[in-house]
Amino acid sequence: MSEKTLSHLQTVSESLESGATMQIRYLLNGALPAQDVARLLESSPPKERKLLWELIDSNNEGEVLQYLTEDIGVQFMKEMDTERLVAVSEHFESDDLADLLQHLPETIVKEVLSSMTAQDRTRVEALLSYSEDSAGGLMNTDTITIRPNITVDIVFRYLRRHSSLPDMTDNLLVVSRSDRLLGTLTLTKLLVSDPENTVRDIMDTDCTVINADTPASEVAQLFEKMDLVSAPVIDGDSKKLLGRITIDDVVDVIRDEAEHSMLSMAGLDDDEDTFSPILKTTKRRAVWLGINLITAFIASYVIGLFQNTLDQVVALAILMPIVASMGGIAGSQVLTLVIRGIALNQIGSTNAKWLLNRELIVGMINGLLWASVIAALTAIWFDNVKIAYIIAGATIINLLFAATTGTLLPIFLKKIGIDPALAGSVILTTVTDVVGFLSFLGLATIFLV
Amino acid sequence: MSEKTLSHLQTVSESLESGATMQIRYLLNGALPAQDVARLLESSPPKERKLLWELIDSNNEGEVLQYLTEDIGVQFMKEMDTERLVAVSEHFESDDLADLLQHLPETIVKEVLSSMTAQDRTRVEALLSYSEDSAGGLMNTDTITIRPNITVDIVFRYLRRHSSLPDMTDNLLVVSRSDRLLGTLTLTKLLVSDPENTVRDIMDTDCTVINADTPASEVAQLFEKMDLVSAPVIDGDSKKLLGRITIDDVVDVIRDEAEHSMLSMAGLDDDEDTFSPILKTTKRRAVWLGINLITAFIASYVIGLFQNTLDQVVALAILMPIVASMGGIAGSQVLTLVIRGIALNQIGSTNAKWLLNRELIVGMINGLLWASVIAALTAIWFDNVKIAYIIAGATIINLLFAATTGTLLPIFLKKIGIDPALAGSVILTTVTDVVGFLSFLGLATIFLV
Missing domain, CATH: 1.10.357.20 (SLC41 divalent cation transporters, integral membrane domain)
Structure with missing residues (x-):
């Protein structure tokens, strides 16, 4: 995989030198998956990185941005005008967007927020109130919630009304009328249950629940210990459901933490990028x-x-x-x-x-x-x-x-x-x-x- | 969580000193979840670790063993007689068992294998043939496979015949009559699809597939890049489905890799345990x-x-x-x-x-x-x-x-x-x-x- 990235890098850097931008444009805009384009940018020195970024069509930028490390992504976003920032922000999940916005000037953040739909704005604003290093900062608000008194059959019908379910959905969150979390129902349990059963009969009330102010490192330990794919996040005081954390974001925490010790011992910053200026x-x-x-x-x-x-x-x-x-x-x-x-x-x-x-x-x-x-x-x-x-x-x-x-x-x-x-x-x-x-x-x- | 472990450790070490083994037995055999007992053993110096291990009831040992780091787990297993090893091995998933067996003497491995059911034996033997550091060594054989020509409705009925689905099942693997992988069907896709559709209509044929001899580090990069929960593993030559890798095992690889650099730079072994003798x-x-x-x-x-x-x-x-x-x-x-x-x-x-x-x-x-x-x-x-x-x-x-x-x-x-x-x-x-x-x-x- 990554050897492929390095060989693409070879091609790209040769093309850059010879001025063959057509071929690079082709690679960056569709021929390579956005994840690979992101790796390519990360592995390029600053000047080439900037040149490459300019060759990416503006409607592909959002896709690539979401795979870039935060440090580099923020650099590019700082140079965008608000209109483009708004367009780009539509590609992001609410938690990733909130992380990036934290690094941008407040006036720009306000403009971006005001251009969003009311529902999206409320979500992102809620996330912005939590520290990046807490469960609240890690969570996503794209939960699928159900009520406890309905039957499995009705759950199936309810789900079928969605055109798709959020990524990494491995369970449904069972909530009360006042949005308090009552339990979770894993999809695997749902699929093997009798359609006549009610959610209350089969839901797991002993599931792992995370407080929004739990530090990110504790969240990571919990995921590792309990082998979780996702976990619901609640407000510590009101016990209301706020969102859920998924393993992909936790994996980033785990890698960052493990690298943190090594980098710090050499006096290097966590976001020290191999190709910083x-x-x-x-x-x-x-x-x-x-x-x-x-x-x-x-x-x-x-x-x-x-x-x-x-x-x-x-x-x-x-x-x-x-x-x-x-x-x-x-x-x-x-x-x-x-x-x-x-x-x-x-x-x-x-x-x-x-x-x-x-x-x-x-x-x-x-x-x-x-x-x-x-x-x-x-x-x-x-x-x-x-x-x-x-x-x-x-x-x-x-x-x-x-x-x-x-x-x-x-x-x-x-x-x-x-x-x-x-x-x-x-x-x-x-x-x-x-x-x-x-x-x-x-x-x-x-x-x- | 872990501060709790440390405070349990305090209790346990005081009880050990005062000889109050009743209380420790109580903590180790049911009062604490097996994951916490494992952490407790890992955080104890060798002598206490051995004492604690002896206080765990033999029918709880398997449960605790599966959460212990490999190094420590193997130490305990080396001291068991074959009969107990066999009993304990029933608690393990096939991939974890294969990892542990690799470190035990061959005569014992043979005895353990011969005591298993034919199906389990074949699985574990297949896993033992792959290096621990390859996709084959990481994979599990507990896949749920379906055929492409059946309808969604029949898939639902088929799944309902199971009493439970394997942990971390986020997709079903679609295979041909000769066990070749044709595609995957995610549970989330299944749940939003029309019951009349066939699996072929809705399956993902462009899914990430891993060769059994792919190095573990590449598997980890793939999981990180593609945000996977699980991925099917095939034999490189025959293209037949062998099993699947789940994110919980990949998280271990990611942590080990990130720690490897730090430990190696100080000349320490990867499995250097803070409390080794x-x-x-x-x-x-x-x-x-x-x-x-x-x-x-x-x-x-x-x-x-x-x-x-x-x-x-x-x-x-x-x-x-x-x-x-x-x-x-x-x-x-x-x-x-x-x-x-x-x-x-x-x-x-x-x-x-x-x-x-x-x-x-x-x-x-x-x-x-x-x-x-x-x-x-x-x-x-x-x-x-x-x-x-x-x-x-x-x-x-x-x-x-x-x-x-x-x-x-x-x-x-x-x-x-x-x-x-x-x-x-x-x-x-x-x-x-x-x-x-x-x-x-x-x-x-x-x-x-």
Whole structure:
């Protein structure tokens, strides 16, 4: 599939260079499915992306937009006039539209809303009132509701009056006269039931129901745990049915969450796009480099404290990065594991103690093992047993600090409301660098000089 | 939900300590849903995990097992006798059972298979022939098939003869007399169609069909792109219907894939479990530390080349980690981004050139910016303008090398079949350390000494 996209990309970029826009127009407007056109745009550098976008017929734009990642979609929408925005917005499901509108200037949003039918406007306005990262922000309002006192046969007749049912409809929502959710009736249950039964007889009253203000990450965990395709969303206070969440939107949450940790640990934004323009990228990265520069200078300051020792034994300068680096590696392994454990909600105060204990033992065993290796190599290289002992001791100390920091730091950061994936790696490196240099040069100052 | 699990964990661990096993038995055998019991086991250290497992009634074990991660489930199954394994295996869907059996000794697998009904055995044996990481390994054999020439009304009557339909059934599979897939009929389409229509009239012949040997990652991309709930799987040669894949299994693939990069970059195994026993963990980590030790010694060797220079100007020893560290940070940002781009199939030879170009410009801008800051701070700290110029030059050189390596290395590793997430970070650090020390100490040797 995606190799196909890459080969289309090849064709397109060659055609762009040779100016053969006819062929590209043909590919973009019908020959390729809209999903593939979207992937193509996402895999193109900014200038080509813009050129390609201009080659898409305006009546195909909406179709492609709905498959683009939010970041890129919003960029294109910002450049549209209101009339085109309104035309394009008809292609969207209400939840996706609400997500995009949140990023556009308020005056434009108002114009788009006022051009919609009253019913659509009410839906989108309702969605706009919820945070994007909550169940309310994820939900769609296209539910099919039925009343509990009708028979299965009547449900069949009612459904047949629709020309089609919303995508991902796997159940019907049973509501009271005042729109309170009473239960759900899955299509599979409906299809195997006696036509004489009433909905009340066969509906599932024990179904998973989601409050509109539930965080998106909890929604994702619920879907994964209960193997859901869709779930109804209700207002927490009035208990009224508001809409439903479908698995396709949850899959996006799951991917974003899993990627979030990796990207944050490298100081990258979640919506950092592989092909963002240079200035945008440079600014984001500069901040991270600046923060790390502080770390680096702290480490240098620590080294500077031992200027006299270093002056006397140059071997120390040669060997000191080894101690810091081993601590950094060991620490980031623990950190990565604990950050994942926290994201999966597996780690709490009960098992944190056990975990720290395990990590200290692992650090001790690996410390003893690799400290011996390092000591042996050092003794041979510099023909100096004293330095060998010192570097071995410093390595063990640093691995134990790495284990402690790697385990406790993310738990602590989480507790005080700081994202452990973002801040964890910088702080950890600071600790392992400082402890590494301090222990190695400190021991050397005591025992060597 | 999961905070509930953590609070149950608290209760359980207190009860375990005080020996109040009655209460735990109650929680584990009915009071908590099987999914929560599974989460509880996963969040427990090995010893408690084993104790808890023993408190679960044998007739509840199968239910809990099917929700446990594979790694932990297999551990428990290895300790069961065949009779219990057979009893437990009845709780599993055929695809999950096949996954687990792959990890058990062959003699036991044979015994389990021979105790099953002929139909079940054939199904599981068919699944065992596919790799776990392919569509064949993901699929289930519980399809509902219909013939094209019957009417909608007859489909309804046929379905009503079932007591229930398989989970996640969103469509019926239309097959020929020889079991070839002709199309699909979604339940939503079925429900809005005229009862007089034949299946042929309303079926979708353009549906997504998956070959049994399609890699799992491609299956996941297909599900994400097409917003599927389930898709039929066919044999590539005979075109016969083999089974179907459902979104719940695909969600697992998506999560595993997204986590794979993060874990690999820290040298951790995909099935590294937060609460694995100490020895298992220590062994895995030791290998990674050993590999990184080689890197560290290479860096030290490079420093050693400049022993004389260091001997004369101790400030160099104090400052040299800054150059290496800035390169490492900048490089791992690029590396992370490119590894993600490769995993999402966004990066090929066409756009690699553009990407390298962008990263070099970003590296240059950030290099100039931070090199000036570093130079200014150095000039003030050591009151030495020459060293300031030298460290600025070295920083820029290292950031440019970091950008080049971060971009090209993962693309190259991917091309020669090595996992870029696993090998990328070690090699990158080696490059940024070596180049950092080489450029800084090299320039110092030329211009300072």
